[in-house]
Amino acid sequence: MRAFNAELSKLFSLPGIWLAFLIGAFVPAVIAALDSTAQKEEIIAGVSTRLSEVGYIGLALGVQGIIILGVLAVSSEYLTESSESGGGNQITTSLTVVSSRFHFLLAKASAVTVIGILLSIVAILTTVSATNLILGEYAPAFEAPKLIGVVCYWTFTALLAFGITILTKNGIIPLTVLIINSSVVAVSYLLSKVTKLAFYLPDIAGSNMFMSDGFHTPFTGGLIMFAWVAVLFIIAVIVFHRRDVAS
Amino acid sequence: MLTINNVVKHRGNQEILSGVSFKARPGRVTGFLGPNGAGKSSTLRILLGLDRATSGSALIDGVPFAELQNPLATVGAALDGFGAHRMRTGRAHLRWIARAAGLSHSRVEEVLEIVGLTNVAGKRVGTYSLGMGKRLGMAAALLGDPEILVLDEPVNGLDPEGIRWIRTFLRERAESGKTVLLSSHLMGELAETVDDVVIINHGKVVADGTLEEVIGNHSTLEEAFFALTSKNNGDGV
Numbered sequence: 001m002r003a004f005n006a007e008l009s010k011l012f013s014l015p016g017i018w019l020a021f022l023i024g025a026f027v028p029a030v031i032a033a034l035d036s037t038a039q040k041e042e043i044i045a046g047v048s049t050r051l052s053e054v055g056y057i058g059l060a061l062g063v064q065g066i067i068i069l070g071v072l073a074v075s076s077e078y079l080t081e082s083s084e085s086g087g088g089n090q091i092t093t094s095l096t097v098v099s100s101r102f103h104f105l106l107a108k109a110s111a112v113t114v115i116g117i118l119l120s121i122v123a124i125l126t127t128v129s130a131t132n133l134i135l136g137e138y139a140p141a142f143e144a145p146k147l148i149g150v151v152c153y154w155t156f157t158a159l160l161a162f163g164i165t166i167l168t169k170n171g172i173i174p175l176t177v178l179i180i181n182s183s184v185v186a187v188s189y190l191l192s193k194v195t196k197l198a199f200y201l202p203d204i205a206g207s208n209m210f211m212s213d214g215f216h217t218p219f220t221g222g223l224i225m226f227a228w229v230a231v232l233f234i235i236a237v238i239v240f241h242r243r244d245v246a247s
Numbered sequence: 248m249l250t251i252n253n254v255v256k257h258r259g260n261q262e263i264l265s266g267v268s269f270k271a272r273p274g275r276v277t278g279f280l281g282p283n284g285a286g287k288s289s290t291l292r293i294l295l296g297l298d299r300a301t302s303g304s305a306l307i308d309g310v311p312f313a314e315l316q317n318p319l320a321t322v323g324a325a326l327d328g329f330g331a332h333r334m335r336t337g338r339a340h341l342r343w344i345a346r347a348a349g350l351s352h353s354r355v356e357e358v359l360e361i362v363g364l365t366n367v368a369g370k371r372v373g374t375y376s377l378g379m380g381k382r383l384g385m386a387a388a389l390l391g392d393p394e395i396l397v398l399d400e401p402v403n404g405l406d407p408e409g410i411r412w413i414r415t416f417l418r419e420r421a422e423s424g425k426t427v428l429l430s431s432h433l434m435g436e437l438a439e440t441v442d443d444v445v446i447i448n449h450g451k452v453v454a455d456g457t458l459e460e461v462i463g464n465h466s467t468l469e470e471a472f473f474a475l476t477s478k479n480n481g482d483g484v
Binding site: 006010015092096099 | 289296298315327342
């Protein structure tokens with residue numbers, strides 16, 4: 001519990017985390033607002049084919065904030081100080097304060113999970129409000145099971161980013177790959193046009209928890225994404241446990 | 248009590264440590280000396296559970312670091328660099344460490360006072376000078392008021408005033424019965440501070456004893472150090 005408190009304290013005292021909060025809280029709402037505006041006429045006319053996606057599209061595409069959260073929680077430990085100061089990094093301090101590496105990772109993952117859940121709830125509130133503001137009485141009703149799916153999707157995404165960064169020890173690669181995939185070029189989406197196997201990728205499967213045209217049922221989709229998180233976390237724990245900090 | 252017992256460390260094809268053994272006892276300041284790259288930091292990292300020994304053991308009061316219940320209250324460590332994220336303030340850095348050990352915010356203010364950082368505690372670590380960063384590392388090591396201190400190159404980069412402060416401080420710690428192990432490649436600064444000396448060169452301990460024993464027939468610790476380390480190199484003097 002102490003280690004968990006320390007991890008929360010670390011995250012909240014990092015300026016970069018506020019950028020993650022800002023992006024996480026507002027980007028989904030902006031995407032949802034733009035999409036709702038574009039769809040408004042068709043929705044009012046009752047001919048929209050995408051009514052079930054309205055609002056949720058922002059929550060599916062606007063995961064950059066939560067990715068930054070997961071990456072930053074780990075990459076901040078490995079950020080090398082200037083060579084003038086001896087080129088140390090925070091991980092040496094962290095691991096001389098908490099003697100068990102497993103407890104350290106567990107505490108960190110728990111802190112990311114808790115903040116991830118809170119951030120996803122904030123994002124849902126802003127996104128639903130933005131959608132209602134634009135579509136008024138034509139806004140679709142947001143159902144609780146789907147919104148819980150969104151919370152799971154966001155939290156799992158943060159943990160995937162977290163696990164990958166444990167393996168790379170550096171934030172740049174996971175940040176670039178995950179953010180590009182979520183927003184600019186959806187590699188996993190394109191792959192799904194080529195092979196059905198791509199439906200088992202974590203982001204595609206996970207989005208089935210709240211996007212209705214899915215290949216999997218919401219429950220199966222969530223389970224597949226959780227399996228990715230669990231496997232990655234086990235690999236990260238093993239690698240992290242064996243790794244010399246100096247290497 | 249710190250007990251390093253026949254520690255061997257391989258990295259890739261290189262043997263960095265070849266059977267290092269020594270002890271650091273309570274009530275004494277033990278100086279762990281050697282040229283750069285001799286294996287000082289590697290030994291300390293293994294002692295603190297940061298790196299893994301290929302064989303041998305490094306024990307803190309009889310147990311490996313990973314088995315300590317509350318590490319901060321047992322052993323305080325300051326290794327290379329500041330050990331802090333540059334975007335965080337000095338105070339925020341110490342506060343998360345205090346949280347991890349279940350210590351209060353008032354203890355953070357106490358250690359800031361001890362190391363003389365109170366006035367800059369609200370500034371980001373990235374703006375600190377080398378000396379200030381070293382003091383921050385010391386503050387972190389002192390938070391849990393541990394029985395044992397492990398310091399890697401504590402005087403490196405400090406101004407004369409800082410060096411004097413650290414000497415006095417470490418002498419006081421040892422005289423109150425605590426264990427202090429510090430590494431350094433600077434001989435002059437240390438001769439007045441240490442009780443026991445361990446000299447390492449090329450991953451092997453080449454001398455281990457009290458300051459007087461290690462100096463032996465040489466005029467100073469520095470002379471003894473060069474005699475021991477260059478002999479081991481096979482260069483001759």
